[in-house]
Amino acid sequence: MRARLTAFAAARDWEQYHTPKNLAAALSVETSELLEIFQWLTPEQSAAVLDDPATGFRVHDEVADVLAYLLQFCHVLGIDPVRALHAKIDRNEERFPVEESG
Amino acid sequence: MRARLTAFAAARDWEQYHTPKNLAAALSVETSELLEIFQWLTPEQSAAVLDDPATGFRVHDEVADVLAYLLQFCHVLGIDPVRALHAKIDRNEERFPVEESG
Amino acid sequence: MRARLTAFAAARDWEQYHTPKNLAAALSVETSELLEIFQWLTPEQSAAVLDDPATGFRVHDEVADVLAYLLQFCHVLGIDPVRALHAKIDRNEERFPVEESG
């Protein structure tokens, strides 16, 4: 997947714009486009957002954009996002231990 | 990875807050925390952001948060983000074809 | 101005959607639409963004949206934004005093 994205950007000569700063901005903009779909919905409406096919398509499309820019950001900096998340969960399991019930 | 995140949230009884709307907001907030690291940097400084260990740790930590909320959002709606991205690249390859050189 | 905005929303029966949470989300979405205009620009290009009339129109339009949601957010919570900013500058002048030159 990452190789496919990188080849896609490289073939179109887009990499000159892909500084980490620009990609962090683009990632933030894409997550706002996802949030925009939900901004006026009640919690109940938000849980049923895929019931409408057109809205469901938009949600999938924005999820794809968010993942694309996250992977591209990680690519230009040489970060492994899955490894970063495993390390974070390890830290959080120490910070927020599950309470044992008696 | 997704199973580990889901188990982490479920064990701590956090799922009641995890409506798609709230998770979309949290995802947007996390990407802004990543952007905050870059907001005053020049393009050149942004490319060297991992050279400082403390800033590098922050970048990895925010990447982990963004991926965590993206996966949690997809989990509660039953979306496969990798499949969504493959479908999007297929569509984009038709919209932005590589220009053939002569 | 605030009275005009409030009357505009009330006349269209939009106030039911205008919880503080929804307005905070909408405000965030609008600032991202402003950021989107700048995301791939160099610092120099960003300083000349009003030179192109169509882009200049978009910038003014997004500034208007940001101000509108900020005022609407403040209206529903009874916050005076100008007073909040004066109080903040007072605090900052103590935190970041101007260095006197010899």
Place this chain on the structure above:
Amino acid sequence: MRARLTAFAAARDWEQYHTPKNLAAALSVETSELLEIFQWLTPEQSAAVLDDPATGFRVHDEVADVLAYLLQFCHVLGIDPVRALHAKIDRNEERFPVEESG
């Protein structure tokens, strides 16, 4: 107010960082800090957010930051935000006319 902000930034030699692009990013980051306060709240909890003094202080503080960066962004580009909003409301009153009853 705008004069006070401009003098504040100029006296601290912050203007070199204040390109329109950087200020648009900072404005977006500040609105996310405001949204963060609301991200896990129910609509009802969000309406009562000022009841807790500490949270109320945070809300006022973030509102001040949003207004500060909005005014600074407008300052560096020479935009009058209030005039931009009046122009936008004029356009919207034509797009979304109030439905007459009777």
